[in-house]
Amino acid sequence: MLLVMKFGGTSVADIARIRNSALHVKREVEAGNRVAVVVSAMAGHTNQLVGWCKEAHELYDLREYDAVVSSGEQVTAGLMAIILQSIGVKARSWQGWQIPLVTDGSHSVARIDRVETADLLASVEGGEVAVVAGFQGIAPSGRITTLGRGGSDTSAVALAAALKAERCDIYTDVDGVYTTDPRLVPEARRLPRISYEEMLEMASLGAKVLQTRSVELAMAQGVRVQVRSSFDNPETCEPARSGISEMCGTLVCDETEMLEHHVVSGIAYAKDEAKVTVLSIEDKPGVAASIFVPLSEANINVDMIVQNISEDGRKTDLTFTVAAAELPRALQVLRDNQDTIRYRDLRGDTDMVKVSVIGVGMRSHAGVAAEMFQALAGKGINIQAISTSEIKISVLIGAAHTEEAVNTLHSLFGLDRT
Amino acid sequence: MLLVMKFGGTSVADIARIRNSALHVKREVEAGNRVAVVVSAMAGHTNQLVGWCKEAHELYDLREYDAVVSSGEQVTAGLMAIILQSIGVKARSWQGWQIPLVTDGSHSVARIDRVETADLLASVEGGEVAVVAGFQGIAPSGRITTLGRGGSDTSAVALAAALKAERCDIYTDVDGVYTTDPRLVPEARRLPRISYEEMLEMASLGAKVLQTRSVELAMAQGVRVQVRSSFDNPETCEPARSGISEMCGTLVCDETEMLEHHVVSGIAYAKDEAKVTVLSIEDKPGVAASIFVPLSEANINVDMIVQNISEDGRKTDLTFTVAAAELPRALQVLRDNQDTIRYRDLRGDTDMVKVSVIGVGMRSHAGVAAEMFQALAGKGINIQAISTSEIKISVLIGAAHTEEAVNTLHSLFGLDRT
Structure with a gap:
């Protein structure tokens, strides 16, 4: 089978690590697989290069940066x-220019337009491993x-799609995607499979295994992605075989390929959230825009938004979250626009965490939210905001409760049971 | 005028050094010159990259090395x-590939075939400084x-030739070419001009200012090269003007452009020479070949060769020099070929130095060699071998005499007088 194998920064951090990763490639080649490899920069190397650009000039030319x-x-x-x-x-x-992997002209955050595969495929079909520089x-x-931070994952998925590879193996420093963070919950289990949609929620909610954009691309192109560890012994792993997912790692795939259907697949959390409450604003059309347009113009990303129920139909409160680092700027923007928003008071709370329950099974199962809120209430944990999508429920709570909340939800939804 | 400016590794060693070199460029641009810049890697960076290749595999693929x-x-x-x-x-x-600067396929020691100047020239004529990655x-x-060690000098000269630049300024960490090594002879003077031929002798004899190959190319293409220091204050240097050589640095140019004609222009020396003497071999055709063919097959570079006069027409001695580091291997090769060479004995002496007197004026002035030998004899310095070319005389002496010999010759030929 044709296989794309991608090795991240920690998997190529020095010559010894590259050698170990090369043994994973050798195993696949010896099993008769045709292989294209995508590599990141050695861990720390990109930071050094970015540092030089910044030292050269704060407003560096993005073409030269690339x-x-x-x-x-x-x-x-x-x-x-x-x-x-x-x-x-x-x-x-x-x-990148030799393949060529053609992108648009958005330097430093380029989008891939097409991958010319003729030369590359001829090389791979001729029994040569194509080692592709990722990210570019x-x-x-x-x-x-360059494709932006973590762009090598995207390179690998795009290459797998263009080459019609049977699978894209992403080798990293963890051995797969877990039901939750194992540092917080010792009972966390590795998921043998996860759907693209769930992975997207997990990725954007703080599980930093795969870059969100690469998951979107994999979903759009139907590329099966296996997340696995380059730190495994290269000689004892099973080589890839057509249609079979190994016992190691996590396969990110279409929902229809899922083996088992849990209602909830995982618990994610994102630290360093801050809550902003705008008190006593007029409850009329346009008031939300008067708050969020200036924030967006200031490039501040707003996440959860809760508009409280107006008591008298005239005044209401509005709550939303931003990254903790953005809180001072967000408050400043609101103060600068007090004339148009006309709030009575403004509050900012840091030390918040967003805990999310994720699972495609929630589409067909009612009651997950109720169970979740009840369990947290049972532990005396106050929910400060709620947001939901088709396959996830997120709550904002005080950061001090992170560990207790994640553990409670993990066992509530049976994720600690194999 | 159109100017090529090349900055070596120490002139771009860190961001502060690059900034200082950039000020030299700014000065030329502000004076109305059109400029192409050629840069080396940051000092030490290439060594790190070469080190990684060697660590990856002793017999690395030269295409990947490049x-x-x-x-x-x-x-x-x-x-x-x-x-x-x-x-x-x-x-x-x-x-290199964007210009493109097209070379042959001799990876790691490529020769330049042609430089496509259309795009580059359009950019430069449009008032943009073209910053070209050297060496590639x-x-x-x-x-x-890549063009081999020091290849950025060659890139710069080739670019100057292709762009028909009026001059190629090589910025380095010394302020020009000196009559001899100023660390050895405090009276050494900077030469305002030196001919290509003299520079070639100086370069290959240990004055490491310019790579030999770049001087050959400059001579062949008639490119005027100015060697100068990037450590000079960029603001107080005179900008380049058509047909005028600055007061700073050394202009390497055609003999016809020389302002003054000294008989001798400089004294060079090369340390770490070793002398091999092959004693009592037959004085007949083929005996020299029996010695030098196996040495050449072992990739050992032989420099000076002296065949002593045979006393009886039957037996003779032969002396030659090699780099001191090569001495053990050279002796081993000769021992391995004792059967065919049939010498009586073999001697190896290290701690030798080759001192050379260089000047195009020697072509028309007899007696330089005699003066040189006499002066060294007067200091009790024994000459162990001699070799000459049209514009230089080299002698091999004990390393302990280096400073005395160089000083004696420097003042003998009036190089300490302005």
Whole structure:
């Protein structure tokens, strides 16, 4: 089968780590699989390059930034090819412009337009491992682009889609996606499979295993993604076989491929949330816009929004959350617009956490929210805001309750049972 | 005028150094010159990249090595462009493949075939500084090549030739070419001009200011090269003007452009030479070949060769020099070939130095050699071997005499007088 294998920064952090990752590739090649490899920069290398750009000029040219930072993946791709050759695996490196992987001209946050696969595929079909520098492409102008932070995941999924690969294995420093954070809940279990939709909720809610954008792309293109650890012993892992998901890692796939249907698949949490309460504003059309338009113009991302029920039909309170780091700026924006918003008072609370219950099974199961609120109330945990989607329920609570809340919900929905 | 400015590793060692080098560029742009800049990697960066390749595999693939090490110049080119922009100078970076600077396919030691100047020239004529990553090109296969150590000098000269630049300024950490090493001879003077031929002898004899290959190319293409220091104050230097050589630095140019004709222009010395003497071999055709063919097959570079006069027409001694580090291998090769060479004995002496007197004026002035030998004899310095070319005389002496010999010759030929 044709397989894309992607190795992140910690999996190529030094020559010894690249060598270990190369042994995972060798295993697949020896099992008869055709392989394209995508590599990130060595851990820390990108930060150094970004640091130099910032030191050079605060307002650096994004085209030059792309030329500088893309060099990190160029280095790893060459080193990975050398090491593969040293262990008897035919390999060559490919820069984004050599493939070419064509993007739009949005330097530093480029979107992939197309991947020309003719040369790459000829190489792979000829029995050579194609080692592709992740995170980078070429703009129609002929200049190097990068895909934004974590873009190598996106490179790998795009390449898998273009090559019609049977699977895209994302090797990282954890061995899969868990029902929740194992540092918080010792009973957390690795999920053998998770649907794209659930993974999207998990990714954007603080489980930093996969970049959100790469999951969106995988879902849109129907690319099966296996999250697994490069720290596993390369020799004892099973090589990839057509249609079979290994016992290691987590397969991110279409809902129809799910083996078991839990109502709830996982509990995610996001720290460093802040709550803003705007007190006693007029309950009339346009008042919400008077708050959120200036915030959006100031590039402040607003997450949960709760409009309280108006007691007398004339005055109401409005609550929303922002990242804790943005709180001072958010409050300043509101003060600057007091003339148009006309609130009585303003409150900002930090040390909040957003805890979310996620599962595609919630689509067909009522009562999950009720169970969740009851369980938290039973522990004396006050819910300050609620937001929901088709497959998740999020609550905002005080950060001090994080561990207790996550543990309570994890066992409430049976995630600690195999 | 159109000017190429090249900055070496120590001139772009960190952001502060790049900023200082950028001020030299700004000065030229503000004086109305059109400028292409060539940059090396930050000092030490290339060594780190080469080290990784070696750690990856002793016998690394040279195509991958080129992809890895060329990233150093890519980074500096981007940073230089950012910094130029930050001080109000329009600039953009160019990778070798973007120009393209087309080389042959000899990875890691590629020769430049041609420089496509259309895009580059359009940019420069449009008032933008072109910041070119030195040391790198693209092979007809579409893969990145590098030009070998010090290749950025060659990039700069090739670019100057292709762009028909009026001059190629090589900014380095010394302020020009000196009559001899100022650390050895305090009276050493900077040469305002030196001919290509003399520079070639100086370069290959240990004055490490310019890479030999770049001087050959400059001579072949008639590119005027100015060697100067990036550590000079960028604001007090005179900007380049057509047909005028600055008071700072050394102009490397055609002999016909020389302002003054000294018989001797400089004294060079090369340390770490070793002398090999092969005693009592047959004085007949083929015996030299029996010695030098196996040495050449073992990739040992032989420099000076002296065949002593045979006393009886039957037996003779032969003396030659190699780099001190190669001495053990050279002796081993000779021992392995004792059967065919049939010498009586073998001697190896280290701690030798080669001192050379260089000057195009020697072509028309007899007696330089005699004066040189006499002066050294007067100091009791024993000459162990001699070699000459049209414009230089080299002698091999004990390393302990280096300083005395160089000082004696420097004043003998009037190099300490302005």
